[in-house]
Amino acid sequence: MVQITLTVNGEPVDVAVAPYKTLLEVLREDLNLCGTKHGCELGECGACAVLLDGQPVLSCLVLGVDCGGRAVTTVEGLASDGRLHPLQETFADLGAAQCGYCTPGFLVTAKALLDEHPRPTRDHIRDALSGNLCRCTGYQQIYEAVEAAIAKGSR
Amino acid sequence: MMRLPNFRFVAPTSVHQAAELLAASSGDTMLVAGGTDLLPNMKRRQQAPGTLVGVRHIAELRAISSGDGVTIGAGLTLTDVIRLRQGFGGQAREAYGALWQAAAQVATPQLRNMGTLGGNLCLDTRCNYYDQNYEWRKAIDFCMKKDGETCWVAPSSPKCVAVSSTDTAPALLALGASVTLVSANGTRQIALSDMYRNDGIHYLTRQRSEILTSVHVPRLDGWRSVYWKLRRRGAFDFPVLSVAAAAKIAKDGTVEAARIVLGAVASRPVEAPAEAIAALVGRPLTDDLISEVAERAAQPSRPLDNTDFTLVWRKRMTKFFVSYALKELRGDDMRARRLKVSRQELL
Numbered sequence: 001m002v003q004i005t006l007t008v009n010g011e012p013v014d015v016a017v018a019p020y021k022t023l024l025e026v027l028r029e030d031l032n033l034c035g036t037k038h039g040c041e042l043g044e045c046g047a048c049a050v051l052l053d054g055q056p057v058l059s060c061l062v063l064g065v066d067c068g069g070r071a072v073t074t075v076e077g078l079a080s081d082g083r084l085h086p087l088q089e090t091f092a093d094l095g096a097a098q099c100g101y102c103t104p105g106f107l108v109t110a111k112a113l114l115d116e117h118p119r120p121t122r123d124h125i126r127d128a129l130s131g132n133l134c135r136c137t138g139y140q141q142i143y144e145a146v147e148a149a150i151a152k153g154s155r
Numbered sequence: 156m157m158r159l160p161n162f163r164f165v166a167p168t169s170v171h172q173a174a175e176l177l178a179a180s181s182g183d184t185m186l187v188a189g190g191t192d193l194l195p196n197m198k199r200r201q202q203a204p205g206t207l208v209g210v211r212h213i214a215e216l217r218a219i220s221s222g223d224g225v226t227i228g229a230g231l232t233l234t235d236v237i238r239l240r241q242g243f244g245g246q247a248r249e250a251y252g253a254l255w256q257a258a259a260q261v262a263t264p265q266l267r268n269m270g271t272l273g274g275n276l277c278l279d280t281r282c283n284y285y286d287q288n289y290e291w292r293k294a295i296d297f298c299m300k301k302d303g304e305t306c307w308v309a310p311s312s313p314k315c316v317a318v319s320s321t322d323t324a325p326a327l328l329a330l331g332a333s334v335t336l337v338s339a340n341g342t343r344q345i346a347l348s349d350m351y352r353n354d355g356i357h358y359l360t361r362q363r364s365e366i367l368t369s370v371h372v373p374r375l376d377g378w379r380s381v382y383w384k385l386r387r388r389g390a391f392d393f394p395v396l397s398v399a400a401a402a403k404i405a406k407d408g409t410v411e412a413a414r415i416v417l418g419a420v421a422s423r424p425v426e427a428p429a430e431a432i433a434a435l436v437g438r439p440l441t442d443d444l445i446s447e448v449a450e451r452a453a454q455p456s457r458p459l460d461n462t463d464f465t466l467v468w469r470k471r472m473t474k475f476f477v478s479y480a481l482k483e484l485r486g487d488d489m490r491a492r493r494l495k496v497s498r499q500e501l502l
Contacts, residue, residue: 002164019207020159022194041157042195043266044391055234055268061194062269063187065164066209109265127502130390131263 004068008033009077017064024048026064027074035075035104039133046132049105050074056109056131075104078111086149087111096145098136106132110146119150157198157288166209170216170337170368176208177364178339186210186366188230189270191262192278200289201279201301216273216368224373225251229273229334233258233323236272250330251372253380253399257326259501260384263391273367276324276334276347280317280355280422281393282461284308300356308461316459317355318419320393324351325418326382328426329399332372336365344371351423358422377411378403381483383476384418387463389498394419395462396469400480408439408485415448415477420456420469427452427477440485449477 001016008031017026024041027033027050039047041060048060051073078085087110090096097103106129113120113128120128125146134142167173177184185204187193188211196202210216216230219239225247227236236258240248248255261267261275284298284307297303299315306312324347332347347370350360361367380401386392397418403411413435415427431451438444453473458466479496483489494500 018161019164020161022159025158038156041198043191043262046263046265049265056265057269058191058265061190061266063164063190063194063207063209066166066211123500123502127500128264130499131265 002065004065006067006069007071009073015064019063019065021064022060023050023052023062023064023067023072024059026067027059027072030064033074033076037101037104039101039105044133045102046105046109047102049109049132051108051112054112054115056112058131073108073111075107078107085111086152087114087146090145090148090152091142094141094145094148096138096141098134098138102132102134102136106134106142110149113146114150114153118153120146122147159194159197160200160203162197162204163206164209165206166212168212168214170213170366173208173210173213173366174337174339174364176206177366180206182363184208184363188216188274189232189266191266191270192274196279199287199292201285210366216271218369224371224375226369226371227272228369229276229367230271233261233267233270233272233275234264236323237267246376250375250378250380250401253326253329253382253401254323254372256382256501257322257384257397257399260382260394260497260499261322262393272323272370275321276327276350276370277359277361277367278319278321278324280315280358281320282308282315282317282355284461285317308459315355315422316461317358317422318459318462319351319358319421319423320419320462321424322382322384322394322397322418325397325399325416325424326380327370327372328416328424329380329382329401329414330372330375331401331414332370334367335369335371336361337368338362338365340364348424348426353421353423353425355422375401375403377405379484381480383480383483383493384497385464385469385472385476386497392463395464396420396456396458396472396476398473398476398480400477400484402435402440402481402484404440404484410435410438410440412436415452415480417452417456417473417477419462420458420473425455428454440481445478445481445485448481449474452477 037047039045183205385396402413456473458469
């Protein structure tokens with residue numbers, strides 16, 4: 001086991017990790033943050049996306065031991081002061097979450113997009129979310145929810 | 156659930172340290188940078204290294220320098236490579252267009268934030284009989300590339316025919332790139348073309364003790380280059396055919412020099428035959444010339460039945476992809492065609 005210190009959703013965390021554990025397994029099994037989902041485990045679906053130093057990555061293909069000193073944001077870290085992130089509100093209001101399994105991956109990936117480009121076009125949104133699969137195929141509602149969150153944020 | 160097998164993890168902070176670790180290892184040590192190719196393979200037990208040397212913390216591998224051309228650290232992510240475009244003036248941006256277009260079409264945004272240029276150049280070859288989990292491969296008594304003896308794609312083949320599936324290698328070959336390999340014994344610079352072999356198992360001439368540290372792209376005044384990729388979806392998928400083309404075109408439209416490289420049709424990227432290039436040079440890119448060159452350049456395309464789509468169709472598409480690339484080099488607006496065949500808008 002290797003002792004590492006990383007920042008998870010803004011709080012420093014010390015955790016002893018087995019070298020073979022992925023960041024996804026460390027988050028879910030060692031830190032009990034089960035918002036991030038196990039999907040294909042091979043980088044083919046985007047369900048396990050988290051933000052690593054602000055950039056969306058697939059936690060199923062990141063080694064936990066390689067995350068010392070880095071900052072991780074999971075879907076649990078999107079709400080602040082008891083208020084949902086605008087993306088979480090619009091995803092709920094507009095039916096962008098159907099079965100909901102892909103939703104955490106979409107939310108953090110969309111957040112990273114809005115952090116970098118406050119007013120992306122539909123093409124930019126589609127491109128940024130092209131690495132997330134929704135098996136319910138609710139892509140239209142997802143794009144609309146991201147656009148609604150942009151409108152909300154700029155009001 | 157697919158767990159990684161157990162291994163020892165070390166994270167050196169210099170190329171020198173990493174090279175020493177590789178030199179001292181017994182042969183079951185592998186390098187890992189982004190992990191997007193190696194970790195899925197390890198989960199499927201295609202590779203089970205005893206030690207992984209993580210090179211993400213080595214700052215030298217992310218260096219960029221320009222002078223006579225540009226030298227790009229192999230540890231830069233594909234997202235970093237795409238962003239480099241902003242730092243180049245109009246001429247260099249056009250000259251290196253194939254590299255930006257190739258990097259932008261690899262996998263997905265998240266995977267491009269993780270995977271590195273060096274990792275994409277050293278990407279393991281792929282095959283429908285190899286990229287499967289352990290139980291699946293065991294059920295067919297494994298294949299030649301891992302744990303077995305027979306090639307299930309071509310059972311009489313003496314060598315493995317797994318497919319070179321890197322997007323950036325054809326692009327960089329079209330740009331005439333070279334690479335630097337560092338080991339504990341020294342440093343060598345070789346043409347990128349010399350790093351590849353047409354063998355699905357021994358597809359790289361890079362030794363296991365060597366680290367690919369940087370890629371050098373020469374200065375290409377007056378050149379333009381493009382990259383075209385065939386795949387089923389507009390994201391995620393590896394190429395099942397790709398064409399990179401670069402040309403120096405005079406003001407009057409005459410082609411002065413050119414390179415055309417085919418990807419995903421063999422176990423290495425394949426350069427178009429010399430007669431295809433000879434037919435181009437000294438002539439303007441007319442529709443007739445493009446059709447003629449496309450036929451000739453597509454000659455070496457001999458895909459096998461081991462990726463997505465049928466091999467007959469992939470082979471037939473080769474000449475069309477060469478012609479799309481040449482038309483884009485000529486200056487045609489190919490955005491609608493690109494969106495139709497690649498299903499991705501290059502933003």
